[in-house]
Amino acid sequence: MQSGTFHTTYASDVRLRPYWPQRIRIVIVLALALIFPWFADRYWLNLANTIAIAAIGAIGLNILVGYTGQISIGHGGFLAVGAYTAGLMAVNLGTPMWITIPVASFFTAVVGAFFGLPSLRLKGLYLAIATLASQEIIIWVLTHGKLLGIGESLSLPRASNNLFGLPMEWLGNNDFAFYWICLVALILTVIFVSNLFRTRTGRAFVAIRDQDIAAQVIGVDLFRYKLLAFATSSFFAGLAGALTAHYRGVISWERFTIDTSILYLAMIIIGGMGSVSGSIYGAAFMTLLPALLSNLARALSDVVPNINSYLPYMQQGAFGLAIILFLIFEPEGIVKMWRNVKDYFRLWPFSY
Amino acid sequence: MHRRRWTFGWLVTLVLFATLLAACGGGGGTGGGTGGGGTTTEPIRVGAIFDLTGATADVGTPYARGQIAFIDWKNEQGGINGRRLQLFSEDYAYQVPRAEELYTKFVTQDKVLVFSGWGTGDTEALRPKITEDKIPFISASYSAALANPAETPYNFLVAPTYSDQLIIAMKWAIEDWKAKGNSGLPKFGYLINDSPFGRSPLADGTAFATSQGIETPLEVPSPRGATDLTPQLTQLRDYGANYIFLQNVSSPAALAIKNAKSLGYNVQFVCLNWCANEILIKLAGTDAEGVVGAVPFNHESEGGKIALEFAKAKNIDYGGADSTFVQGWTAMSILIAGIEKTLADGKELTGENIKNTLETMGAIDTKGVTLPVQFSSTDHAGAKSLKMFRVENGKWVPITDFISAR
Numbered sequence: 031m032q033s034g035t036f037h038t039t040y041a042s043d044v045r046l047r048p049y050w051p052q053r054i055r056i057v058i059v060l061a062l063a064l065i066f067p068w069f070a071d072r073y074w075l076n077l078a079n080t081i082a083i084a085a086i087g088a089i090g091l092n093i094l095v096g097y098t099g100q101i102s103i104g105h106g107g108f109l110a111v112g113a114y115t116a117g118l119m120a121v122n123l124g125t126p127m128w129i130t131i132p133v134a135s136f137f138t139a140v141v142g143a144f145f146g147l148p149s150l151r152l153k154g155l156y157l158a159i160a161t162l163a164s165q166e167i168i169i170w171v172l173t174h175g176k177l178l179g180i181g182e183s184l185s186l187p188r189a190s191n192n193l194f195g196l197p198m199e200w201l202g203n204n205d206f207a208f209y210w211i212c213l214v215a216l217i218l219t220v221i222f223v224s225n226l227f228r229t230r231t232g233r234a235f236v237a238i239r240d241q242d243i244a245a246q247v248i249g250v251d252l253f254r255y256k257l258l259a260f261a262t263s264s265f266f267a268g269l270a271g272a273l274t275a276h277y278r279g280v281i282s283w284e285r286f287t288i289d290t291s292i293l294y295l296a297m298i299i300i301g302g303m304g305s306v307s308g309s310i311y312g313a314a315f316m317t318l319l320p321a322l323l324s325n326l327a328r329a330l331s332d333v334v335p336n337i338n339s340y341l342p343y344m345q346q347g348a349f350g351l352a353i354i355l356f357l358i359f360e361p362e363g364i365v366k367m368w369r370n371v372k373d374y375f376r377l378w379p380f381s382y
Numbered sequence: 383m384h385r386r387r388w389t390f391g392w393l394v395t396l397v398l399f400a401t402l403l404a405a406c407g408g409g410g411g412t413g414g415g416t417g418g419g420g421t422t423t424e425p426i427r428v429g430a431i432f433d434l435t436g437a438t439a440d441v442g443t444p445y446a447r448g449q450i451a452f453i454d455w456k457n458e459q460g461g462i463n464g465r466r467l468q469l470f471s472e473d474y475a476y477q478v479p480r481a482e483e484l485y486t487k488f489v490t491q492d493k494v495l496v497f498s499g500w501g502t503g504d505t506e507a508l509r510p511k512i513t514e515d516k517i518p519f520i521s522a523s524y525s526a527a528l529a530n531p532a533e534t535p536y537n538f539l540v541a542p543t544y545s546d547q548l549i550i551a552m553k554w555a556i557e558d559w560k561a562k563g564n565s566g567l568p569k570f571g572y573l574i575n576d577s578p579f580g581r582s583p584l585a586d587g588t589a590f591a592t593s594q595g596i597e598t599p600l601e602v603p604s605p606r607g608a609t610d611l612t613p614q615l616t617q618l619r620d621y622g623a624n625y626i627f628l629q630n631v632s633s634p635a636a637l638a639i640k641n642a643k644s645l646g647y648n649v650q651f652v653c654l655n656w657c658a659n660e661i662l663i664k665l666a667g668t669d670a671e672g673v674v675g676a677v678p679f680n681h682e683s684e685g686g687k688i689a690l691e692f693a694k695a696k697n698i699d700y701g702g703a704d705s706t707f708v709q710g711w712t713a714m715s716i717l718i719a720g721i722e723k724t725l726a727d728g729k730e731l732t733g734e735n736i737k738n739t740l741e742t743m744g745a746i747d748t749k750g751v752t753l754p755v756q757f758s759s760t761d762h763a764g765a766k767s768l769k770m771f772r773v774e775n776g777k778w779v780p781i782t783d784f785i786s787a788r
Binding site: 071072073076077080173183185188204205278279280281282284285289320321324338341342343345346 | 434435472473475477478479480482483484486487490491503506507508509510511514576577578603
């Protein structure tokens with residue numbers, strides 16, 4: 031009896047999904063994703079869209095932090111760049127979203143590469159502070175937006191929410207229509223990023239993370255690949271930001287403060303550093319935690335009176351508790367917990 | 383080690399499972415209808431989000447207590463036509479995404495008819511949804527951008543807009559300057575919350591000031607969570623501001639007042655709505671003496687007494703912020719008055735009908751807390767005037783009659 035999986039060819043070793051349960055899982059997850067919106071009401075659709083957008087942003091951050099090892103606490107700022115680029119184009123030029131979203135993503139990539147410049151000289155804590163500065167600079171520009179002709183908050187015209195001339199209403203209500211947009215964007219992001227780390231570029235990123243001096247010695251151009259990591263990461267931040275702008279219809283900088291940057295870091299820590307699926311688990315966990323807690327409190331309110339008055343404090347506590355518990359018991363995040371479950375079955379009966 | 387990981391994994395799975403079950407249970411039980419004529423006893427569903435833990439929790443908490451207390455009081459009075467009011471409310475910690483999630487939950491799952499919001503940022507972010515869902519919406523944000531029914535047909539303002547408050551405060555300041563025997567014109571400065579809330583009235587205020595021949599006021603934002611505002615005050619002193627208008631919540635405003643005292647900067651502070659309350663006096667102590675405030679909700683009135691006595695009888699702890707408690711109470715009472723009138727007219731309870739009733743029902747009496755509030759189909763700023771108050775012996779005392787901005 032074979033316990034565990036053994037690769038006998040190089041081709042099977044580099045395959046993205048080497049095991050048949052993984053392929054079945056993809057089919058099941060896709061099927062569920064296709065069925066879900068027909069049964070969910072707008073509240074659950076809203077949550078699903080929030081998770082999908084957060085997952086795109088978290089995957090972007092994971093490219094930088096989890097795969098390349100460059101810490102960033104400026105992710106909220108890059109989301110803002112994407113959101114405001116899309117928003118300003120839609121408001122001032124009336125550009126439809128199928129143009130604004132890609133343009134905003136590429137523009138954010140450029141901005142991200144620019145703010146990534148200090149990464150060549152700075153490492154660790156110093157880089158963290160440099161990215162913090164980029165966060166503050168971007169938010170400063172937005173709050174003093176009148177200097178640049180940007181309003182403090184932007185209200186996007188509904189008409190800009192169209193795909194190649196087809197208005198979104200054609201698909202159904204706003205939450206339902208955007209479910210499909212977010213889903214497609216998330217799937218494309220997952221496919222791109224999962225494959226990125228099977229390429230030369232992706233391996234260079236990982237080499238930089240593991241030991242940058244060694245990477246340089248074996249011929250990785252640090253400057254180029256660090257900037258590329260910043261640009262790729264910011265590209266997805268821009269994508270998430272632009273999706274937020276079009277989905278929500280109104281954006282203000284309050285959505286993209288330092289708190290947001292920290293939240294995204296928490297997502298990838300809880301979900302799993304250096305893992306695409308981990309980013310999605312983390313985004314889902316952080317979005318669902320407060321929602322589920324409040325539903326739980328309401329269900330218990332008959333049994334435990336006054337629970338609602340403690341709820342706000344429980345929510346704040348739960349957020350911190352979740353992070354601490356993960357750091358203590360499973361620093362590698364939800365993705366590792368899932369992997370443990372899988373390994374248990376795969377290695378059974380000889381797990382050691 | 384391995385065993386411990388398994389235990390943790392099971393724990394997480396169990397908790398998630400339990401919460402999911404709870405979520406389903408919560409969702410399933412609330413499928414009932416919302417409409418209905420005169421005979422049903424179905425409760426009337428009201429939604430609200432509060433800031434109890436976020437950046438504006440100091441005034442958010444008494445406001446929330448006031449709103450909840452009004453619902454309880456109304457139910458004790460027998461509800462509306464024998465129908466109870468049911469409040470769906472939760473803390474959103476002043477975070478826009480959380481506000482969106484809770485709003486969607488209360489509207490789509492709990493089928494609330496009307497909604498009471500809080501901050502400027504989240505009220506503006508919810509704007510398109512409110513219009514789409516046809517939910518009559520009041521909020522504690524009096525941003526002038528929300529008063530035009532052509533753009534935001536379901537947002538109602540129950541107090542003078544921040545712009546009007548600032549203009550009224552400036553009118554008072556110009557009179558005060560003359561009354562003190564000064565010649566020429568005073569210089570104005572703004573010390574504001576660094577947010578859409580803080581900046582909301584500045585453009586209109588500056589336009590008014592310059593139309594009076596006053597130099598463009600200096601705008602200084604106070605950083606969030608600042609523990610010392612001396613640099614900001616030094617900037618205002620160097621500019622030579624005689625009056626500083628504070629568009630902020632109580633805690634940072636109190637800090638500014640104290641810092642100015644220790645800096646030896648003798649300036650007249652004028653608080654707009656959200657810092658003109660008892661929390662400011664509590665925090666700033668004797669330094670608050672002489673501070674002037676634009677207080678849209680007069681708690682020393684018949685309506686205010688009903689609210690405060692109810693709070694006393696029920697032992698409601700709102701941190702001594704009488705005026706903010708009365709403000710929350712009164713804001714909710716105006717929204718409920720719309721529902722009551724809609725039912726009295728024998729109309730079906732829908733968002734659209736409540737909105738039309740609010741626009742056509744004429745003046746709503748708040749028992750002296752404000753001048754009667756009146757909405758129309760072209761103007762959703764229901765109140766136009768307020769009294770200026772001053773802190774004397776640790777209490778807010780009215781010093782003018784009702785002043786209007788125009």
